[in-house]
Amino acid sequence: MTFKHAKLLLLAALLLSLLISLFAGRINSYVLFVLYAIGINIILAVSLNLINGYTGQFSLGHAGFMAVGGYTAAVITNQFGDLNAFAAGALFFGALLAGGLLAAVTGLLVGLPTLRLRGDYLAIVTLGFGEIIRVIFQNMNAVGAARGLSVMHGSTNFFWTFGTAAVTIYVVTALVHSTYGRGFIAVRDDEVAAEAMGINTTKYKVTAFVVGAFFAGMAGGLYAHSIQFLTPSGFNFMQSIAIVVMVILGGMGNTPGVIIAAILLTLLPEGLRWLAGIPSLPGIAKAYPFAWVGNTRMIIYSLLLIGLMLTRPQGLFTWKRRPILPA
């Protein structure tokens, strides 16, 4: 695949999402909500894929970056009342960026100490960082601590969500498919050999964390302004795992696969909810609809993880890919 026209594709995607967002009023608001969730999950999955998939740094704390971005953006926009459309847009963009940048700094703080750690330790430490971030927010009264934070503006719309998703996909793909970017994969495949080939493995790992965290932060901001209520428990280990499942299902280091996986897994709980609403289902499903959905989703995730690892660890969507050569 050549990427000569990548920038044009990006532009087209941005224009398309702008167009759709102008007509969004015609779409059912529940459908919109799900669409935003899809877009947000795509951003989360693709950004995590850079860290886990391409660079091989198994990070289990991605939800922490999301939290930083979400709370930052929410706090910023909450300072302002109603604004005209242009100012509101600019504010939202600024807030999202700020969230992303702060999340990127967090990514730096997490990435640096974890450099020397191997697979399992790295996973646990990143999990630990994710939990520490969550605990910090849980005890921060300025953002409502455990009671939660109300987000005044529901600024998330189709353009912002899918526009950001398009940019995320572009950045990660463009980064990796270049001579510079081959370094990420080299670090994943064999760190010792990579260093011997002159690759500063530290810089690559940290770059992956910072870029991945930045987009996770933006996803957090989009999330905050979509559901308009933030609680620290929404950014816990389970949330990180949900994103990890998307990356594994799609195939580590396989951006198109990860995107498909993100879409499928976003639709999964909706599918289950729909299933729970069917009148002919047995009593248990009807009596505890939300527990059924919540628990079943995680039970399915866990069986998915185990099953995938036993049968197809490379993910569902990894096929024989054509080699990447610049034109």
Next chain:
Amino acid sequence: MTSPSENPLLQTERVTIRFGGLTAVSGLDLQIGRNELIGLIGPNGAGKTTVFNLITGVYQPTEGTILFDGQSITGCKAYRITARGIARTFQNIRLFSSLTVFDNVRTAFHLHLQGDVRHALWRGRAFWAEEKAIATQVLELLEIFHLEKFRAAPAKSLSYGDQRRLEIVRALAARPRLLLLDEPAAGMNSSEKTDLMRLIQFIKGKFQISVLLVEHDMQVVMGICERIAVLDYGVKIAEGRPDEVRRNPKVIEAYLGEERTHDA
């Protein structure tokens, strides 16, 4: 005993490394001149790969200094040492298994990149020009070593001998002035070894670089090395021309009890 010029390419001065209670290399003085082919031999466990790891910055010496082209590289990080001009291959081939043959070589060109992250993201004319230049150079290198037909194949799908060659090509892509080869003849039959010997001499001539060779196979070592250093229990016990070393009683004694590899 021949000695290199007063301005050696690589010089180690009393380099020692200890791992806990074990002294793997002790007081090593080694000199490599420009455009020289030096062999490093010794019984198993003598510390030869450790010396490689010391020179390339994988290990830091406990004592002593290492100078490359007159400048100290002691304590430098591995990737910086590669940037200065030292590249290596590994005893157990360490290719980037999920990358293609082409991309494996391409990773070494990262060293010579003029552009950086921003160029990769913006993808303007400068970026594409540089990528094209790199692709041309990679293909040239692959052609020299007859690997260009495999360029799109995953590196791990190559035959063992081809993988070894690829690893050498990848190291050369880093444009080193000193190339370290760690047991390149391992697992090869007689005719493959002859090809390898010709290959190494070709590399030395064409790229005008120095080569430090660790090898167990005496046919290869005696066949192409201009000078040989012998290591035993981390200490250099002999050094000189192949015929001198081969007759040296200390060397013979060090190898006694070891299974002698017979010359062809």
Next chain:
Amino acid sequence: MTEFLQQLINGLAFGSILALIALGYTMVYGILRFINFAHGDVFMLGAFAGFYLAPKIARVLPTPSIGSGLAVLFAAMLICAAIGVVIERFAYRPLRGRPKLTVLITAIGVSLFLEYTGQFVFGAAPKSFPRLIPDYPIAHVGGLSVTSDQIIVLSVTGLLLVALRFIVLKTKIGMAMRALSFNPEAAALMGVNTDIVISFTFALGSALAAAAGILFAINYPAIDPLMGILPGLKAFVAAVLGGIGNLPGAVLGGLIIGVTEAFVSGYISSTYRDAIAFGVLILILLVKPSGLLGKKEVEKV
């Protein structure tokens, strides 16, 4: 002073429970070089096994009493030992030799499976663990209060540790375990049946986790399917702190974390109690990754 001693005792009691769980982590890591993410959930299953077994045992033995308590304890340990063996056999054994990441993800999957199936089967709401052993008159020494439950924790843990030491040092299978942890290939060549030893290790670790579960439930009688997450994580940190793969280290680590938590919670604030373990983890991995009693592993190039 009494405050200090009080926290110390609280800390040692909790730390003993962590130590029992940590032993399971460290034994499995020592032999397989892999973190059994699901271990904390075996702890939870032990508590629930006790919960469901207690009324059945109460029909046979007088309850509450030491006899019925011990019966529940042993039964739970047996059940969880079996569960541990089953998990190893079906989720981990097929993956032996595969990249570490694959097994780690599988372990996460098993853990989630146990937790959420537990929620589905047991219900998410906390249950009240029955009193197994009578509440004996507690010691009151100048303001210091030690409950009989705490004494039970400390004494049972002590006994289990003695039994473990005996098994590891004085039995054939214990020797096989140690051989495997040093050099799996050589051990196999010496005629050690790797599969059986690994199964036994899982059984042993799971039994200890179950004991920890019962002891925990005795002291903090509210049990729920997610109760294994935090203690599991803390116990893992304890194992790393002591030097992963090192048995005495696991015990030391558990006690240190238990006591540290008690002191910070008592003297500073209890809100950051759970974050301490993570803080310790990050600190130890930065400063001395091989742990207090562990030794460095050098990667061969």
